[in-house]
Amino acid sequence: xxxxxxxxxxxLAVIGRRLARVARVVPVMSSKGGVGKTLLSxxxxxxxxxxxxxxxxxxxxxxxxxxxxxxxxxxxxxPEEDRGVVPPLIGGVKxxxxxxxxxxxxxxxxxxxxxxxxxxxLAVTIxxxxxxxxxxxxxxxxxxxxxxxxxxxxxxPLVVATPSPLTVASVRRLxxxxxxxxxxxxxxxxxxxxxxxxxxxxxxxxxxxxxxxGKVRFDEGVDRAVGDIDALRRxxxxxxxxxxxxxxx
Amino acid sequence: xxxxxxxxxxxLAVIGRRLARVARVVPVMSSKGGVGKTLLSxxxxxxxxxxxxxxxxxxxxxxxxxxxxxxxxxxxxxPEEDRGVVPPLIGGVKxxxxxxxxxxxxxxxxxxxxxxxxxxxLAVTIxxxxxxxxxxxxxxxxxxxxxxxxxxxxxxPLVVATPSPLTVASVRRLxxxxxxxxxxxxxxxxxxxxxxxxxxxxxxxxxxxxxxxGKVRFDEGVDRAVGDIDALRRxxxxxxxxxxxxxxx
Amino acid sequence: MGAAxxxxxxxxxxxxxxxxxxxxxxxxxxxxxxxxxxxQAVDEGILKFALREIMKSEGIACEVVLKREDCVLKCRRCGxxxxxxxVEFGEEVREAIHFVPEVxxxxxxxxxxxxxxxxxxxxxxxxxxxxxWE
Amino acid sequence: MGAAxxxxxxxxxxxxxxxxxxxxxxxxxxxxxxxxxxxQAVDEGILKFALREIMKSEGIACEVVLKREDCVLKCRRCGxxxxxxxVEFGEEVREAIHFVPEVxxxxxxxxxxxxxxxxxxxxxxxxxxxxxWE
Ligand SMILES: Nc1ncnc2c1ncn2[C@@H]1O[C@H](COP(=O)(O)OP(=O)(O)O)[C@@H](O)[C@H]1O
Ligand SMILES: Nc1ncnc2c1ncn2[C@@H]1O[C@H](COP(=O)(O)OP(=O)(O)O)[C@@H](O)[C@H]1O
Ligand SMILES: [Mg+2]
Ligand SMILES: [Mg+2]
Ligand SMILES: [Mg+2]
Ligand SMILES: [Mg+2]
Ligand code: NI
Ligand code: NI
Ligand SMILES: [Zn+2]
Ligand SMILES: [Zn+2]
Numbered sequence: 001x002x003x004x005x006x007x008x009x010x011x012l013a014v015i016g017r018r019l020a021r022v023a024r025v026v027p028v029m030s031s032k033g034g035v036g037k038t039l040l041s042x043x044x045x046x047x048x049x050x051x052x053x054x055x056x057x058x059x060x061x062x063x064x065x066x067x068x069x070x071x072x073x074x075x076x077x078x079p080e081e082d083r084g085v086v087p088p089l090i091g092g093v094k095x096x097x098x099x100x101x102x103x104x105x106x107x108x109x110x111x112x113x114x115x116x117x118x119x120x121x122l123a124v125t126i127x128x129x130x131x132x133x134x135x136x137x138x139x140x141x142x143x144x145x146x147x148x149x150x151x152x153x154x155x156x157p158l159v160v161a162t163p164s165p166l167t168v169a170s171v172r173r174l175x176x177x178x179x180x181x182x183x184x185x186x187x188x189x190x191x192x193x194x195x196x197x198x199x200x201x202x203x204x205x206x207x208x209x210x211x212x213x214g215k216v217r218f219d220e221g222v223d224r225a226v227g228d229i230d231a232l233r234r235x236x237x238x239x240x241x242x243x244x245x246x247x248x249x
Numbered sequence: 250x251x252x253x254x255x256x257x258x259x260x261l262a263v264i265g266r267r268l269a270r271v272a273r274v275v276p277v278m279s280s281k282g283g284v285g286k287t288l289l290s291x292x293x294x295x296x297x298x299x300x301x302x303x304x305x306x307x308x309x310x311x312x313x314x315x316x317x318x319x320x321x322x323x324x325x326x327x328p329e330e331d332r333g334v335v336p337p338l339i340g341g342v343k344x345x346x347x348x349x350x351x352x353x354x355x356x357x358x359x360x361x362x363x364x365x366x367x368x369x370x371l372a373v374t375i376x377x378x379x380x381x382x383x384x385x386x387x388x389x390x391x392x393x394x395x396x397x398x399x400x401x402x403x404x405x406p407l408v409v410a411t412p413s414p415l416t417v418a419s420v421r422r423l424x425x426x427x428x429x430x431x432x433x434x435x436x437x438x439x440x441x442x443x444x445x446x447x448x449x450x451x452x453x454x455x456x457x458x459x460x461x462x463g464k465v466r467f468d469e470g471v472d473r474a475v476g477d478i479d480a481l482r483r484x485x486x487x488x489x490x491x492x493x494x495x496x497x498x
Numbered sequence: 499m500g501a502a503x504x505x506x507x508x509x510x511x512x513x514x515x516x517x518x519x520x521x522x523x524x525x526x527x528x529x530x531x532x533x534x535x536x537x538q539a540v541d542e543g544i545l546k547f548a549l550r551e552i553m554k555s556e557g558i559a560c561e562v563v564l565k566r567e568d569c570v571l572k573c574r575r576c577g578x579x580x581x582x583x584x585v586e587f588g589e590e591v592r593e594a595i596h597f598v599p600e601v602x603x604x605x606x607x608x609x610x611x612x613x614x615x616x617x618x619x620x621x622x623x624x625x626x627x628x629x630x631w632e
Numbered sequence: 633m634g635a636a637x638x639x640x641x642x643x644x645x646x647x648x649x650x651x652x653x654x655x656x657x658x659x660x661x662x663x664x665x666x667x668x669x670x671x672q673a674v675d676e677g678i679l680k681f682a683l684r685e686i687m688k689s690e691g692i693a694c695e696v697v698l699k700r701e702d703c704v705l706k707c708r709r710c711g712x713x714x715x716x717x718x719v720e721f722g723e724e725v726r727e728a729i730h731f732v733p734e735v736x737x738x739x740x741x742x743x744x745x746x747x748x749x750x751x752x753x754x755x756x757x758x759x760x761x762x763x764x765w766e
Contacts, residue, residue, distance in 0.1 A: 006521035006629045010532075013520050014513035031313045033282005033388040038415065063389040064280045064422070066415045078593060084509030085597065098601065101594040104418070105604035106426040108390040108614050110574075111360010113600045120598050120623070124509040139282040139388050140312040141357040146749045150709045165475045166287065166315045169353070173313070177355040180746055226414045255655035255763045259666075262654050263647035327727060333643035334731065347735065350728040354738035357748050359708075362734045369732050369757070373643040395615045399575045429612055 011123035015151055018084075018122060022056070022130040025155040026248070027148045029178075031170040033139035035162045036192040037061075039222065041136035042070040043238050044158075046229065047245035049092040053131040056087060058121070059097035060148065061138040062114045063107050068099045072227040075103055084126035091229040096125050111143040118147040132248075139170075141177065149181055156186040158213075158248075162193045163200045175208045184209045190244055191215040213247050216240040260372035264400055267333075267371060271305070271379040274404040275497070276397045278427075280419035282388035284411045285441040286310075288471065290385035291319040292487050293407075295478065296494035298341040302380040305336060307370070308346035309397065310387040311363045312356050317348045321476040324352055333375035340478040345374050360392040367396040381497075388419075390426065398430055405435045407462075407497075411442045412449045424457045433458045439493055440464040462496050465489040506597065507541050510624050511548035518553075518560070518629050525631035528553075529561040535621035536569035536582055537599045539592065569621030573608035580609055582621065599623050640731065641675050644758050645682035652687075652694070652763050659765035662687075663695040669755035670703035670716055671733045673726065703755030707742035714743055716755065733757050 019025070028041040038061070045057040059067040068075060071090050078100055080086045087094040098107065098117055109117070127133060138144050148155065157178050161171045171189075178187050187210040191201035194215035205212035217240055225231035232238055268274070277290040287310070294306040308316040317324060320339050327349055329335045336343040347356065347366055358366070376382060387393050397404065406427050410420045420438075427436050437460035440450040444467050454461035466489055474480035481487055518528055530549075534540050542564050553560035569582035587595070591605045599622050603614050652662055664683075668674050680696050687694035703716035721729070725739045733756050737748050 003630050003632055004522070006517075007626055008517065010510070010513040010517035010624060010626050013517040014509070017512065017516060034284060035282075061389070063391055064419050066418055069415055069418050078597065081506045082504050083506075083512075085506050098598055101598045102601045102604040103594075104422065106390060106422040106614065107601060107604050108395055108426060109600055109603060110395065110615075110617070111363065111392055113603070113617075114360065114391065116622070117598055117600045120600075123513050124506050124597070126509070140310070140391075141355060142312055142363065142389075142391060143360055146357055146359065146708070150747070150749055164472050166318055169315055169318050170313050173353065173355040177357060177748065180741065180748070223413050252764050252766055253656065255651075256760055257651065259644070259647040259651035259758060259760050262651040263643070266646065266650060327731065330640045331638050332640075332646075334640050347732055350732045350735045351738040352728075355748065356735060356738050358734055358737055359749075359751070362737070365756070366732055366734045369734075372647050373640050373731070375643070395574075399613070399615050426614065429607065429614070 009119065011119040012151070015122045016153065018125065018127065019152065022127055022133045024131065025133045025135065025152050026158050027135040027137055027155055028158045028160060029137050029145065029174060030160040031139055031141055031174045032167040035160045035167055036216070037160050038066050038136050039070055039237070040160055040190065040192060040216065040241060041134050042067055043232060043241040044245055045093045045134045046091050046233065047238065047242040048132050048134070048248070051245060051249060053249065054129055055092070056094040056096070056127045056130045056133040058133060058135045059099065060118060060135050060144045062098055062117050062144055063109050064138065065097050065099040067095070067136050068097050070226050070232070071095060071229060073097070075099055082126065085124045086126050094127060094130070096121065114143040115147055118144060118151070122151060141174065155182070156188065157182060159187065159189045160192050161189060161201045161204065163191065163198050168200060168204065171204065175204070175210065179208055179210065185211065187211065188213050193218045213244045216244065258368065260368040261400070264371045265402065267374065267376065268401065271376055271382045273380065274382045274384065274401050275407050276384040276386055276404055277407045277409060278386050278394065278423060279409040280388055280390055280423045281416045284409045284416055285465070286409050287315050287385050288319055288486070289409055289439065289441060289465065289490060290383050291316055292481060292490040293494055294342045294383045295340050295482065296487065296491040297381050297497070300494060300498060302498065303378055304341070305343040305345070305376045305379045305382040307382060307384045308348065309367060309384055309393045311347055311366050311393055312358050313387065314346050314348040316344070316385050317346050319475050319481070320344060320478060322346070324348055331375065334373045335375050343376060343379070345370065363392040364396055367393060367400070371400060390423065404431070405437065406431060408436065408438045409441050410438060410450045410453065412440065412447050417449060417453065420453065424453070424459065428457055428459065434460065436460065437462050442467045462493045465493065505541070505544060507544045508548045510540065511545050511552060514549055514624070514626060515552045517626050521629045522631040525558070527559045528629060528631045529563070530626065531563040531565065531628040533565050533567050533625040533627045535567050535599070535623045537595060537602060537618060537621055538623040539596050540624060565627065567621040570619050571616050572619045573611060573613055573616045575613040575615050576608060576611040578608055578610035639675070639678060641678045642682045644674065645679055645686060648683055648758070648760060649686040651760050655763045656765040659692070661693045662763060662765045663697070664760065665697040665699065665762040667699050667701050667759045667761045669701050669733070669757045671729060671736060671752060671755055672757040673730050674758060699761065701755040704753050705750050706753045707745060707747055707750045709747040709749050710742060710745040712742055712744035
């Protein structure tokens with residue numbers, strides 16, 4: 001009987017354990033920037049939590065985190081430690097972001113460094129019991145998005161689209177990628193910043209045989225509510241997102 | 250006299266030669282997505298060219314290229330070869346994009362692969378004599394943006410911002426990074442999708458001691474002009490961008 | 499950092515333990531060599547203690563060998579190489595880097611050319627160099 | 633591909649030449665070994681011809697050694713490794729990959745798990761393995 005040897009990254013080995021008591025993982029995605037991924041992730045997490053679900057929110061837009069700005073999170077102290085890092089409760093949601101550590105400084109990173117951040121955060125964050133883990137992701141199809149697809153054993157992508165030609169081109173590419181990797185019934189599309197009753201996005205969802213959860217209307221006032229959870233909860237966008245949350249529950 | 254040895258990537262060695270006859274390099278940047286980088290890059294290239302400048306446009310949003318959609322570029326044939334790859338002329342602009350090769354398929358790439366694409370494209374594209382090379386970049390601060398800062402011996406970033414709180418947070422981080430690397434007088438900020446006469450963006454530029462080139466107003470009709478260069482040239486956004494072009498000349 | 503039972507090093511010890519369990523699912527005696535990069539500044543005593551506790555609770559005899567690795571940085575723009583030892587950080591910054599080593603890019607620039615486009619070429623964080631069992 | 637004087641291999645030859653000039657600015661006799669990855673499918677004859685022409689025009693005697701490298705792919709999701717030889721592409725796709733090898737991610741998935749998150753671990757494109765001079 002000889003000696004066997006193995007070497008590698010221990011962080012990947014523990015991710016399964018960290019997510020063991022997380023019932024559903026919902027990455028909010030869109031290859032297009034500025035379609036409302038971050039705002040929608042935050043409002044969705046708040047709306048799910050208001051309905052009694054235990055919710056975590058993870059900002060994986062590593063080189064440009066902004067979810068803390070939406071939530072008005074306090075970056076002046078680090079999250080508590082308890083055999084890992086415990087995401088602070090903000091508006092009832094367990095919120096984790098690299099911004100706790102980078103502050104408002106630039107965080108320019110090469111792809112393999114982004115991958116390292118994702119591994120580190122997934123390995124040390126203690127989510128505990130969650131009904132939903134909502135994940136905000138960056139635009140493009142780079143390391144963060146590939147990591148979400150590779151490291152989470154199961155997930156239900158929520159694709160955000162707006163009815164502009166540039167968004168539709170980007171979302172089509174993303175849906176092609178996602179439908180290869182995830183069962184169609186676990187993928188859902190939301191139309192954001194809807195201004196009229198165009199069916200472009202609903203039709204796109206149908207074409208790819210994925211779910212369509214409805215429209216979130218353009219809400220002129222929502223930008224002014226950014227940073228203030230109570231004001232966000234009073235916004236019209238929150239009302240629309242709450243309907244989406246209902247359908248997810 | 251012994252033997253000396255060197256090994257490495259030949260592509261980096263030739264980039265200087267490829268850009269030798271390019272007078273000015275203008276990367277259009279913003280850590281925030283959806284602020285109009287792509288539309289502005291395209292319109293700026295068209296407006297500069299209309300004013301008699303010799304202009305190239307390079308889409309470096311590698312995993313989500315969309316400039317070809319704005320320009321209505323034909324992806325059905327590869328660019329011509331002549332001791333390298335010759336960017337096709339579109340609306341008077343020499344246009345290069347990875348989309349000629351990926352088509353409308355998804356192009357999910359890890360960071361070091363994105364870096365490889367940037368090196369390859371810079372090494373083989375024959376720009377010839379140019380007064381301006383405009384570069385469209387992705388959101389975030391990842392490989393594409395770091396490559397622009399590292400591989401171009403000189404460049405004059407054009408930072409696009411909209412007056413929303415999430416954009417301002419992102420742009421502040423980018424300006425911090427850029428002002429460390431580039432002389433303040435070579436950095437310029439443009440406000441896009443302006444709707445009123447707020448001074449947030451102009452003030453931000455002042456605070457960082459960089460230039461402010463003015464506002465591009467929100468133009469409801471511009472999305473319908475996407476894909477049609479003549480229609481784009483008739484848009485109100487094009488008029489506003491033309492004023493920016495004048496100031497750059 | 500902090501008291502042994504609560505700090506986040508415990509989570510890293512669990513990661514190493516899970517790695518060992520996956521590599522050698524039925525082994526009762528293992529030896530694990532872990533490389534600890536200077537950048538993350540993991541507390542060796544706590545990590546060792548936590549790892550032994552976890553292994554003991556699973557009924558496994560585990561020999562733990564920790565190896566420190568100095569941190570070397572290299573600029574991608576100008577090629578300059580330097581040592582983390584030459585850099586001075588405040589307590590808050592060191593703590594931030596302890597949790598997510600990559601945030602070093604938020605607080606450090608190449609001392610020669612000022613670029614933040616540098617790489618940690620050695621000495622980042624926790625890596626299993628060897629698990630051996632019979 | 634196409635006629636020797638016009639194809640894009642010429643640009644890659646110029647890159648290699650510039651690399652040699654920078655490595656050995658005053659050498660009059662050099663030897664360059666270039667590794668050519670199977671994925672990019674560079675035309676060896678044209679590359680060699682172009683490189684010799686460029687070197688001759690600079691008055692340098694250059695010995696060119698080209699080495700083919702097979703292309704190996706590895707899935708990051710499931711770990712599966714496979715060879716490019718086992719894959720069949722149409723002419724258009726091969727041509728696209730010839731220009732920008734990374735677009736292979738637009739046309740290929742892991743044959744085992746279907747993921748596009750795979751790596752070209754060997755045999756991508758053009759790499760200078762050695763320039764030597766005295
Ligand atoms: N339904 C909406 N109504 C009005 N403005 C919105 C809506 N959704 C998003 N926005 C605004 O659009 C901008 C981009 O939103 P953000 O969530 O940052 O997008 P992403 O994360 O996709 O880049 C922000 O200024 C945000 O306030
Ligand atoms: N000045 C403007 N007026 C109206 N719409 C605009 C304006 N600038 C950009 N847009 C629209 O905003 C969306 C995002 O623009 P895009 O150029 O793709 O941004 P980015 O490249 O920064 O992600 C597009 O639908 C585009 O048509
Ligand atoms: Mg966002
Ligand atoms: Mg503090
Ligand atoms: Mg864009
Ligand atoms: Mg063709
Ligand atoms: Ni600690
Ligand atoms: Ni060719
Ligand atoms: Zn440097
Ligand atoms: Zn696979």
